[in-house]
Amino acid sequence: MSSNEIPSREVARRVFADEFNDAAFTFKESDDDRAPVYLLLPTGAKANRVFFVGTLTEKDDVGEDNEYWRGRIVDPTGTFFVYAGQYQPEAASMLRELEPPAYVAVVGKPRTYETDDGSVNVSVRPESIQVVDAATRDRWVVETAERTLERIEAFDQEGNEYARMAREEYDLPTDRYKESTVSALESLDESDGDELGLDGGRVDDAAGESERDAHADLQTEP
Amino acid sequence: MSDLRTHAAEIAEQFSDHLDVGEDEVEERLRNLVDEYRVPVDEARRSVVNSYLEEAGLERDEIGRGGNDEVRLADIDEDEQWIDVTAKVVELWEPRSESIAQVGLLGDESGRTKFVAFETSDLPELEEGAVYRLGNVVTDEYQGNFSVKLNKTTSIEELDEDIEVGDDAVTVEGALVDIQSGSGLIKRCPEDGCTRVLQNGRCSEHGDVEGEFDLRIKGVLDDGEEVYEVIFGRDVTEELTGVTLDEAQQMAMDALDTTVVVEEMREDLLGTYYRVSGPELGRYVLADDVERLTEPADPEAVLIKARSI
Numbered sequence: 001m002s003s004n005e006i007p008s009r010e011v012a013r014r015v016f017a018d019e020f021n022d023a024a025f026t027f028k029e030s031d032d033d034r035a036p037v038y039l040l041l042p043t044g045a046k047a048n049r050v051f052f053v054g055t056l057t058e059k060d061d062v063g064e065d066n067e068y069w070r071g072r073i074v075d076p077t078g079t080f081f082v083y084a085g086q087y088q089p090e091a092a093s094m095l096r097e098l099e100p101p102a103y104v105a106v107v108g109k110p111r112t113y114e115t116d117d118g119s120v121n122v123s124v125r126p127e128s129i130q131v132v133d134a135a136t137r138d139r140w141v142v143e144t145a146e147r148t149l150e151r152i153e154a155f156d157q158e159g160n161e162y163a164r165m166a167r168e169e170y171d172l173p174t175d176r177y178k179e180s181t182v183s184a185l186e187s188l189d190e191s192d193g194d195e196l197g198l199d200g201g202r203v204d205d206a207a208g209e210s211e212r213d214a215h216a217d218l219q220t221e222p
Numbered sequence: 223m224s225d226l227r228t229h230a231a232e233i234a235e236q237f238s239d240h241l242d243v244g245e246d247e248v249e250e251r252l253r254n255l256v257d258e259y260r261v262p263v264d265e266a267r268r269s270v271v272n273s274y275l276e277e278a279g280l281e282r283d284e285i286g287r288g289g290n291d292e293v294r295l296a297d298i299d300e301d302e303q304w305i306d307v308t309a310k311v312v313e314l315w316e317p318r319s320e321s322i323a324q325v326g327l328l329g330d331e332s333g334r335t336k337f338v339a340f341e342t343s344d345l346p347e348l349e350e351g352a353v354y355r356l357g358n359v360v361t362d363e364y365q366g367n368f369s370v371k372l373n374k375t376t377s378i379e380e381l382d383e384d385i386e387v388g389d390d391a392v393t394v395e396g397a398l399v400d401i402q403s404g405s406g407l408i409k410r411c412p413e414d415g416c417t418r419v420l421q422n423g424r425c426s427e428h429g430d431v432e433g434e435f436d437l438r439i440k441g442v443l444d445d446g447e448e449v450y451e452v453i454f455g456r457d458v459t460e461e462l463t464g465v466t467l468d469e470a471q472q473m474a475m476d477a478l479d480t481t482v483v484v485e486e487m488r489e490d491l492l493g494t495y496y497r498v499s500g501p502e503l504g505r506y507v508l509a510d511d512v513e514r515l516t517e518p519a520d521p522e523a524v525l526i527k528a529r530s531i
């Protein structure tokens with residue numbers, strides 16, 4: 001894709017809730033009023049749009065005069081907050097109708113707002129919310145883990161300007177996101193393990209053993 | 223890898239009058255450069271041709287036909303190159319400007335490329351389905367897509383052969399993050415060869431017309447790195463949604479509103495993962511084949527990678 005191709009659609013980043021909620025810094029890359037606003041992710045990437053899949057655990061109409069729906073959507077690392085009102089009619093009616101708990105896929109734009117005590121909260125203004133199945137949710141976890149690891153791997157590369165920005169704006173070591181990524185993946189493993197467990201623990205044990213071996217091998221590498 | 227075989231066959235053919243070179247030998251030399259020494263195919267080809275030229279004591283323009291390189295359509299990757307192509311006229315389109323004599327798609331084994339012939343060049347007309355050797359055409363690039371322009375100096379020779387046109391299909395994967403306007407139950411212009419999608423009952427070319435219903439989806443697949451615009455035609459849309467064109471028309475009639483169809487599609491399809499393959503046309507991938515990705519995700523490989531960082 002060449003850079004003169006306009007207007008190009010912004011990609012929907014994959015990011016786990018813990019990293020997303022640590023982000024607070026937003027910026028534009030041009031002075032144009034209508035230029036896209038980006039949220040800077042702590043692992044060094046810009047996000048004008050996100051796609052995530054999680055469990056809707058609660059929804060509330062927090063509006064005063066008009067409907068304004070807030071949804072809590074949980075992934076293995078934390079909670080995304082989505083807000084939808086009259087300007088997001090489809091997403092708002094989806095939240096109105098949905099009964100938690102439900103797996104939902106959300107496409108939306110990051111929004112930040114400063115609270116009274118000066119801290120910055122991050123939420124998502126949804127473009128769409130759809131009910132999906134467990135397989136789609138698991139696929140998202142694996143995909144988001146891959147994308148997150150790619151960002152972490154590229155973090156120390158020379159010329160990674162968003163990583164440089166992240167170092168300046170946040171004092172957050174990327175290790176914590178690696179750890180949460182690992183535990184997110186392990187949470188999928190565990191649920192698989194439970195299913196295997198019904199058939200017999202032996203198979204499960206063997207799998208666990210070889211996995212630990214693989215792990216040990218990798219650790220001894222320089 | 224059969225790609226190298228094609229190159230080898232072409233090179234062997236080029237030298238058939240001068241040297242006793244077999245395809246196998248050429249292929250082995252190409253393969254050695256490409257596989258062992260990681261030389262790009264173009265460069266490998268050049269190098270092998272040069273060594274045969276030397277062996278035969280020939281100049282480059284004494285083999286094949288002199289002048290331009292004969293280029294396969296899929297290998298066109300540079301703007302403003304003078305090349306020769308041998309291709310079949312796959313489709314002729316209605317020119318949208320009076321300065322254009324003919325516009326359409328050329329195809330060869332490697333893929334398809336748009337071509338344009340201008341009125342001012344005063345060339346003989348190309349016929350759909352015929353195969354031509356086109357000498358001295360020039361490449362053009364627009365937003366990363368290549369086409370060829372015919373011109374006054376272009377030689378056109380009709381060949382008595384057929385070409386199996388390759389479909390240069392791409393496969394893309396991602397979550398369906400948007401379904402764009404112009405999707406669902408649409409109406410197309412019924413004029414011969416037009417098929418433009420009507421906006422409020424109007425065709426941009428033929429004005430107010432009695433449209434014909436069709437189903438399609440203009441979707442956006444996104445893998446977190448790249449965005450792909452995809453078009454699902456009627457067959458693929460019916461297969462994916464389980465709603466036929468007749469049923470969609472019935473739904474629209476019951477609701478007195480055609481948008482109910484696309485709304486149901488959004489609910490059905492958005493937010494899940496698909497693998498789509500088909501030819502690329504402009505910025506779109508035209509889906510010949512769509513697969514909903516429902517198999518369980520495997521975290522193992524990623525977990526191993528995570529622990530190794």
